[in-house]
Amino acid sequence: MPQILTGLKKDLGGFSVARILPQPARRSLGPFVFLDEMGPADFAPGQGIDVRPHPHIGLATITWMFAGAIGHRDSLGTAIDIHPGAVNWMTAGRGITHSERTPATERAAGHRMHGLQAWVALPVIHAEVEPAFDHVPPDALPRYSADGVEAVVIAGDLWGLASPVKFPHPIHYAQVQMQAGARLTVPAGRDGFAGERGVLPIAGAVALDGLALERGTLVVLDDGDAELLATEPTLLMLAGGAPYPERRHLEWNFVSHDPARIAQAVADWRAGRFAIVPGDPEHIPY
Structure with missing residues (x-):
């Protein structure tokens, strides 16, 4: 049987994670x-999220939105x-500081916010690389289309398609939309699905080998x-x-x-030795 993990919800004041x-x-x-x-959450005009500057080491973060927007600023000047x-x-890598806030346009108008944030650990030999930031627009991501299935390859190589997002370790991450009645095989060890594989239903209704999957659960495949x-x-994510x-x-916020x-x-964070985010003097204490 696949392993099923239910997301543990926490209210952050106005929206849940x-x-x-x-x-x-x-x-x-x-x-x-x-x-x-993150969410889904509906913000009234004047409301939004404000995640003050905080540090990371040893990982890469991936932000993927279904609705709304997040403003990213970091110590590289991004x-x-x-x-x-x-x-x-x-x-x-060896250390970066960033903040995440609702952009002014969305905050003024009110908006719905819904998305995923993931961390992937860097390989040991890459754990201390120089920090970096990459923004990839929608039209640069490869798309897979089959009978009733439309998918976007966010990271890694899937279905013979390679994402421009480069990671020095085998990874797969994709958004999949399926029409009612559509089928999708998630093969083991082929087409880029090597290693561990998980399915995360976001909306709709989908079954795995006859087992109905609940929204908000991560199903780790056998x-x-x-x-x-x-x-x-149905909207779902494939990760692994x-x-x-x-x-x-x-x-x-540290991984090693x-x-x-x-x-x-x-x-280092307590002593103020991390680089600061230009124009954002606040910070989250350890």
């Missing part, structure tokens, strides 16, 4: 060590808004091929990749295979 990974029952899925579903269909990929059948129009041989430790490196990052 469901923590899908990590959980006690499962700490990672391939290189994915963190996965949050300032960009992300909207549905685009990718914000931030490589923390070995072997699996088939998805949409019983109504090759697991690492080394255990990853998570402490606050070495607990001593995390302790150093905590000390």
Whole structure:
């Protein structure tokens, strides 16, 4: 039987976040060590989210929106808004600071916000690379189309299509839309689905080998091929990749295979040794 993880919801004041990974029952899925579903939430005019500057090490963050927008600013000087269909990929490496706030236009008008934020741990040999940020617009992402299935390859290689988002480890991450009655095979070890594989239903109704899947649950597939059948129009995510041989430790916003490196990052943040976000003097204390 597949492993089923239900997102653990937390109210952040005005909107909720469901923590899908990590959980006690499962700490990672391939290189994915963190996965949050943000919303859906409806903000009245004048309202929005304000995640003050905070640090990361040893990972890359992936922001993917279904509705609304988030304004990203970081210590590299990046300032960009992300909207549905685009990718914000931030490589923390040896250390980066960033903030996430509702853009002025959406805040003034009121809006619906719904998205996913994922962290993928960097390979040990890449854990201390220079920080970097990449924004990939929707028209740069490859698209897969089959009978009643439309998919966007966010990261990795799937269905013979390669995302422009580069990651130095086998990974797959895609958004899939299925019409009612459509079927999709998720093969094991072929077409880029190597390693661990998970399905996250976002909207609609879909069954996995006859098992109805609930929205907001991460379903980790068994070995072997699996088939998805949409019983109504459905939106879902596919995620996974090759697991690492080394255990990853998570402490606050830090990820590393070495607990001593995390302790150093905590000390550096407390002492103000991380770079600041230009124009955003606030920060989240450890």
